[in-house]
Amino acid sequence: MVSTRTPGFSRPRGRFTGRSRTPAPQPVGPPSRPDRPLRGLVSRAVPRQRRENTFPPTAARTDPARLASLRSVQLLGCAVAAGWAAAFPLVSDLPNQRVWGIIAAPAYALAGLLCLILPRRFAARSAAAVALLGAVVVPLALLAVQGRHQSEVMVVERSAHLLLTTGSAYLQHPVVVTDYNPYLPAMSLFGMPRQLLGSGDAFTRVAGDARIWFALTFFACLLASWGLLRPSRDRAPLLPLAVLTASPLIALALVVGGVDLPLIGVCCLAMALAERDRTVAAGLVLALACTLKWTAWPALPVAVLLLWRLYGRRPAARTGLIAVGTSLAVLLPSVLTRAAELREQVVLFPLGMTAIRTPAGSPLPGKVLAGFGPTGHTVSLTLMTLGGVAVAIWLLARPPVTATGAADLLAAGLAIAFMLAPAGRFGYLALPAVLVIWPRLAARRWSNRPAAVVRRRPEQPDRPERPEPALPRG
Numbered sequence: 001m002v003s004t005r006t007p008g009f010s011r012p013r014g015r016f017t018g019r020s021r022t023p024a025p026q027p028v029g030p031p032s033r034p035d036r037p038l039r040g041l042v043s044r045a046v047p048r049q050r051r052e053n054t055f056p057p058t059a060a061r062t063d064p065a066r067l068a069s070l071r072s073v074q075l076l077g078c079a080v081a082a083g084w085a086a087a088f089p090l091v092s093d094l095p096n097q098r099v100w101g102i103i104a105a106p107a108y109a110l111a112g113l114l115c116l117i118l119p120r121r122f123a124a125r126s127a128a129a130v131a132l133l134g135a136v137v138v139p140l141a142l143l144a145v146q147g148r149h150q151s152e153v154m155v156v157e158r159s160a161h162l163l164l165t166t167g168s169a170y171l172q173h174p175v176v177v178t179d180y181n182p183y184l185p186a187m188s189l190f191g192m193p194r195q196l197l198g199s200g201d202a203f204t205r206v207a208g209d210a211r212i213w214f215a216l217t218f219f220a221c222l223l224a225s226w227g228l229l230r231p232s233r234d235r236a237p238l239l240p241l242a243v244l245t246a247s248p249l250i251a252l253a254l255v256v257g258g259v260d261l262p263l264i265g266v267c268c269l270a271m272a273l274a275e276r277d278r279t280v281a282a283g284l285v286l287a288l289a290c291t292l293k294w295t296a297w298p299a300l301p302v303a304v305l306l307l308w309r310l311y312g313r314r315p316a317a318r319t320g321l322i323a324v325g326t327s328l329a330v331l332l333p334s335v336l337t338r339a340a341e342l343r344e345q346v347v348l349f350p351l352g353m354t355a356i357r358t359p360a361g362s363p364l365p366g367k368v369l370a371g372f373g374p375t376g377h378t379v380s381l382t383l384m385t386l387g388g389v390a391v392a393i394w395l396l397a398r399p400p401v402t403a404t405g406a407a408d409l410l411a412a413g414l415a416i417a418f419m420l421a422p423a424g425r426f427g428y429l430a431l432p433a434v435l436v437i438w439p440r441l442a443a444r445r446w447s448n449r450p451a452a453v454v455r456r457r458p459e460q461p462d463r464p465e466r467p468e469p470a471l472p473r474g
Contacts, residue, residue, distance in 0.1 A: 107134020221265025283322025
């Protein structure tokens with residue numbers, strides 16, 4: 001066979017179209033605008049991490065902690081807290097509350113002074129430590145060693161004793177106010193340390209105090225919800241938790257009673273678990289909330305609707321079934337054996353519908369209306385029911401899509417109930433207040449809408465240059 005190849009000519013590799021492969025002449029001199037790449041291209045001189053940092057997330061720009069870091073806000077908070085605590089020795093008729101005010105007011109004033117004179121990087125932590133020590137630790141230790149507390153602590157510890165001895169947490173024939181137990185059976189668990197440790201010496205009096213276990217449950221639930229809602233682990237919740245605990249909203253309740261603290265923490269944790277699709281854990285936590293106080297029952301439909309909106313019907317139904325089934329397993333023995341006592345002490349007594357009226361009373365609208373007699377009492381209950389229906393319609397019309405939104409709905413319903421109930425206290429408002437504040441601090445955003453996701457064009461990998469075919473010379 002005769003070869004047709006021309007001597008000295010090699011066939012080019014790749015596709016040959018006959019066009020010239022001579023490289024284009026390069027311009028002489030520096031390029032114009034070297035710092036401005038062409039539109040549609042990504043400058044390779046900018047590292048990837050730097051390019052991503054030029055698009056900060058929306059949540060980082062609306063961090064609620066930035067407002068709290070202002071020195072003026074810190075001074076205002078300390079001044080309000082000091083004035084609030086100083087009013088208790090003057091207007092309160094409860095000795096334990098007066099003791100708290102006498103100790104806490106100077107601590108808040110000193111915390112404000114530290115915010116004013118210390119450098120910014122030390123001021124917040126030092127003020128929080130002083131306020132926590134003076135408003136919580138010292139008065140709580142003093143009252144616990146002396147065995148002094150409000151009546152609800154005694155009621156919880158006695159219910160644990162009754163549960164161990166009689167099988168029921170309720171007295172059959174209550175005679176005085178302290179004989180009534182307005183809590184559901186699971187609240188008796190916080191009185192069990194007193195039954196196990198007794199009250200012989202100072203250590204057992206403090207370790208067995210129900211207030212200690214109220215506070216520990218509160219802290220544990222808030223820390224867990226912070227870990228679930230925090231978008232990153234760049235900041236520990238110690239300072240926000242210390243500030244919240246040292247505030248008069250929580251400090252007074254923790255020192256003198258604290259019976260609502262575990263309910264606050266459990267509700268916050270339930271909303272966080274629902275947002276993260278932890279269906280089993282959310283169901284169990286909701287069951288705990290629903291067996292502590294009946295005022296926590298609205299948390300169940302709110303969390304279920306949050307799960308349904310985010311993850312569908314099956315996770316929502318799973319959480320609801322777990323919560324309802326566990327709650328029934330806890331409540332059913334008391335319902336079957338002490339139905340009359342349960343109805344009278346848990347439902348009618350807090351609503352002011354028994355012969356012995358609850359001592360809970362603050363100049364709230366519902367309490368003022370109930371003071372006008374049976375007609376005012378009926379109007380108060382009617383307004384409370386209408387408020388609950390309005391919140392339910394709001395919940396069905398606009399189901400929440402975040403834990404913050406769910407907490408807002410729950411807080412709105414509870415605030416309306418506490419404001420319009422025939423018997424209520426200012427201390428009850430700590431539950432809706434923490435529900436509004438804590439999820440926002442954890443999620444680092446004010447809005448209850450989901451954080452906006454910044455979508456970027458995926459970077460194209462550098463394609464290897466195709467080798468140019470070898471052209472014949474001459």
